[in-house]
Amino acid sequence: MALQAVRGAVAHRTRFATLFPWTKTPLLVGAPMRVFSGPEMAVAIYHAGGLGFIGPGVTASVSKVDLATASSLLADAQVARTLENHKSMAHLLPVGIGFQVWNGNLAEAIAAVSTHRPCAVWLFAPLDGQKQLDDWTTELRAASSDTQIWIQVGTLHEAVTAAHSKTPPDVLVLQGAEAGGHGRTSDGIGIISLLPEAADTLAAAGIDIPLIGAGGIVDGRGAVAALGLGAAGVALGTRFLASTEARINPAYQAEVCRATDGAQSTGRTHLYNQLRGTFGWPAQWSPRGLLNESWADYEAGAPFDVLKERHDAAVKQGGTAAWGPRGRTATYASASIGLVRSVEGAATIVEQLHREIEEIKKLL
């Protein structure tokens, strides 16, 4: 089974090379991160031969604006020439966009996708399981039939349910428990277990959907590991928080580069959502982030209104009071945080990853 899964993934890499002809193999993906990954990041990743996803915006209408920005950033002669050689792509925007389904606005998503035709849409976190994903998939395919539908899941059960649904996705992103941001609250596992079992289970059922590995991948080592597990490509989130194109407060970004030992320094909790006034996330997902002073006070028994007061004061002060080593607000990041040490351009990150992957493959 093991070799069969990896051979299957290699065939999927060829499919990606056709679908996304500007990309280099293996496919390196900038994951959609709400607010943080904007059009500048997605376009920089495009220029380095990767696939960048714009994250959901603060409000639903932002997606259309972000896609319009990406479109104008890409409207130069160089890009037009590249795509002319690939007629199948000529009418699609070579960046993707992510939507958060549980509180998303399908009408706004349809408007954004039908106007700008991104090459891929990434769906995550439905309110009521596969049914809502099926509805979104059907509507978005009707809006732009060549746009690939990617669904991010964190369990084998979710992967199998999506694959057997009436509208299976074109790609499944398997998110391991190491991931920064929202992931499975209590039933997530690492991609070293999740990815190969999903690959084998889908192959045994005769299902041919490419798998992308995500969660804790920040350099060539993690990427090669995921490819060896049966991923056709890899997606990175936290590594791109430390990119020059990230829409991020400098103090947050400094924390991403400073923090080490993700097992100790990060955890999954809804506390930071609640302190920021975000309620309603389905219980099966909670975000991984740095555990700062708000968490310490919570553990020491401080009541929520006291935590909230201290949090709001720190946010008002801004900078390191909000995100520093003694900060108080949400600083979502990966369990692999200790491997992210410097801010680079998103294109440099992609190019370096490709170099490391090739070198590591030779060394193994």
Ligand SMILES: Cc1cc2nc3c(=O)[nH]c(=O)nc-3n(C[C@H](O)[C@H](O)[C@H](O)COP(=O)(O)O)c2cc1C
């Ligand atoms: C700050 C942050 C925000 C995120 N926002 C989203 C999001 O809006 N939608 C989504 O599908 N995934 C989101 N994710 C998860 C990513 O899609 C991806 O699974 C994750 O970043 C991979 O793990 P890594 O951070 O270890 O690379 C977010 C991740 C981070 C770190």
